[in-house]
Amino acid sequence: MVSKFCNRWARFIAEKNPALGFVLRKAVKFYRDTNIPASLVFYIMAADAGIEVGSFNTAWLCEDNKLFEKDVTDVLSSKSKIL
Numbered sequence: 001m002v003s004k005f006c007n008r009w010a011r012f013i014a015e016k017n018p019a020l021g022f023v024l025r026k027a028v029k030f031y032r033d034t035n036i037p038a039s040l041v042f043y044i045m046a047a048d049a050g051i052e053v054g055s056f057n058t059a060w061l062c063e064d065n066k067l068f069e070k071d072v073t074d075v076l077s078s079k080s081k082i083l
Contacts, residue, residue, distance in 0.1 A: 009053075010024060010025075013051065017049075020046060020049055020051060023042050023045045023046050023049070024042070024046055024051070024053075024054075026038075026042045027039050027042035027043045027045075027046065027054075027057070030042065031061075036061060037074065039061065040058060040061050040062070043057045043058045043061065044058055
């Protein structure tokens with residue numbers, strides 16, 4: 001049930017704004033590939049655009065994974081590689 005809701009919600013967002021759909025797809029892809037710092041960057045982008053799930057997932061990733069500043073800085077410095 002939850003999976004169906006998530007899929008519908010993601011599709012709704014992507015249809016309304018394809019750029020945000022791209023950001024959310026990248027965030028989920030990196031999370032599934034266990035690249036947490038890269039996933040965090042994309043969720044921060046979604047949060048900055050006003051998507052609530054971006055804020056929630058950013059907070060969850062930071063709390064759950066106890067990310068260090070160095071990890072995020074490394075990802076941001078190699079931004080061209082993740083886009």
